[in-house]
Amino acid sequence: MLDNLASRFTDITRKLSGNAKITDKNIEQAVEEIKAALLDADVNLRVVRRLVNRTMDDVRGQDVLKSVNPGQQFVKIVHDRMVALLGDSRQELELKGKDATSVILFLGLQGAGKTTAAAKLANLLKTKEERKVLLVACDLVRPAAVEQLSVLGRQIEVEVYREETKDAVKVASNALKYAKKNLFDTVIIDTAGRLQIDEAMMGEIVKVRDAVKPDETILVADAMTGQTAVDIAKSFDEQMGLTGVILTKFDSDTRGGAAISLRSVTGKPIKFIGVGEKIEDLEPFYPERIAGRILGMGDVVSLVEKAQEHADEEEALRLQKKMAGGTFTLEDYLAQFQQVKKMGSVESLIKMLPGAANLPENAVDEKKMKREEAIILSMTPYERQNYRIIGPPRRKRIAKGSGTSVADVNRLLKTFEKTKLMMKKLTKNKGMQAQLMKQFGGV
Numbered sequence: 001m002l003d004n005l006a007s008r009f010t011d012i013t014r015k016l017s018g019n020a021k022i023t024d025k026n027i028e029q030a031v032e033e034i035k036a037a038l039l040d041a042d043v044n045l046r047v048v049r050r051l052v053n054r055t056m057d058d059v060r061g062q063d064v065l066k067s068v069n070p071g072q073q074f075v076k077i078v079h080d081r082m083v084a085l086l087g088d089s090r091q092e093l094e095l096k097g098k099d100a101t102s103v104i105l106f107l108g109l110q111g112a113g114k115t116t117a118a119a120k121l122a123n124l125l126k127t128k129e130e131r132k133v134l135l136v137a138c139d140l141v142r143p144a145a146v147e148q149l150s151v152l153g154r155q156i157e158v159e160v161y162r163e164e165t166k167d168a169v170k171v172a173s174n175a176l177k178y179a180k181k182n183l184f185d186t187v188i189i190d191t192a193g194r195l196q197i198d199e200a201m202m203g204e205i206v207k208v209r210d211a212v213k214p215d216e217t218i219l220v221a222d223a224m225t226g227q228t229a230v231d232i233a234k235s236f237d238e239q240m241g242l243t244g245v246i247l248t249k250f251d252s253d254t255r256g257g258a259a260i261s262l263r264s265v266t267g268k269p270i271k272f273i274g275v276g277e278k279i280e281d282l283e284p285f286y287p288e289r290i291a292g293r294i295l296g297m298g299d300v301v302s303l304v305e306k307a308q309e310h311a312d313e314e315e316a317l318r319l320q321k322k323m324a325g326g327t328f329t330l331e332d333y334l335a336q337f338q339q340v341k342k343m344g345s346v347e348s349l350i351k352m353l354p355g356a357a358n359l360p361e362n363a364v365d366e367k368k369m370k371r372e373e374a375i376i377l378s379m380t381p382y383e384r385q386n387y388r389i390i391g392p393p394r395r396k397r398i399a400k401g402s403g404t405s406v407a408d409v410n411r412l413l414k415t416f417e418k419t420k421l422m423m424k425k426l427t428k429n430k431g432m433q434a435q436l437m438k439q440f441g442g443v
Helices: 003-017 024-040 045-060 070-086 114-128 145-156 168-181 199-212 227-240 257-266 287-294 300-310 313-325 330-342 346-350 366-377 381-385 392-402 406-426 430-441
Strands: 102-107 133-138 159-161 186-191 216-222 244-248 270-274 282-284
Touching: 003 024, 003 070, 003 287, 024 045, 024 070, 045 070, 045 257, 070 257, 070 287, 102 114, 102 199, 114 133, 114 145, 114 186, 114 216, 114 244, 114 270, 114 282, 133 145, 133 168, 145 159, 159 168, 168 186, 168 199, 186 199, 199 227, 216 227, 227 257, 244 257, 257 270, 330 366, 330 381, 330 406, 366 392, 366 406, 392 406
Parallel strands: 102 186, 102 216, 133 159, 133 186, 216 244, 244 270
Antiparallel strands: 270 282
């Protein structure tokens, strides 16, 4: 996500920091390059001008040129301005307590991922906040939209309210009554979208809004549409009064124009971002963390949170003991692969590290990792526990079973043997940590 912009900003800051002496000319040149990068990223022109002007004001207001590290100080100024553009701080959903019923109304055009986003949010509220959620199928225009929501509801074990009617207002009103009677504390209403904003669409949604009086009116917009998403948000807000936005397909948005422009143009916060196709791939939007990614500073906080979310403390302690005792097996190696996969793609995790934009394009070979996983899965449980018994005949069988070559199997076993040795040393010598990290980087 935001790859192009992050790469451009990394180049700009590298040039600035590489100068032995920072001058007014250097600063002006850097600001012009920032302006060009933002415009190429499809950021709103007025937003770009505001960022550039305020950055220059901040630079002139500080003794940047005499700073010990002026390059870093300049990056800090740009970072703070970027955070302000993105919304300063995380904006939570404004919901009632669990002793009452909160209503979240979802709006958006067709193709933005509105129905899927509704299910993702229901899953997040259910699992993270332990709320009792009811999904309401009010998209009665798009074929199969009701059935799609029902399938997603069954997948996440959240009830879906539906009726055989074309009257969205009636469905929404009856759903709210049903929710209150059955003690649901959160109702998420998925409304109809269109290919474009039209009078009929707005008329229906306004009636639904007036009938249920939502606590949150959320627009679901496609991040990849750039300024179009911002224009759509502005139109919906003028007619409906939005309380926030969910940007879908954020993981595929290499430009970033929508995310950077939205808050400044509409005044409405981005509350969540869709970062993948899985039902768990909906994350809170943190302006400071996103600004850090854009400027190549990484997002270590989110990385740690992902690790904590999927970590099994008992399993970690078990593996630590096995590493120290030299009994780490290919079965354990496979478990580590699968644990990382739960956190997301390795490429997405690497991008959260500071300086990730400097890494070569193919620094992480995920195909190779999948190949190695397939090789281990093609082994018998006994072979995974005792890799030394895997002689030439077994290697040939494993290669055939995994769709790889004997050379691939040989490489995996050699890598595993080195990794196992380094892990054992690491538990006894903290200074070996850098070597271990280097070894894992080649996996």
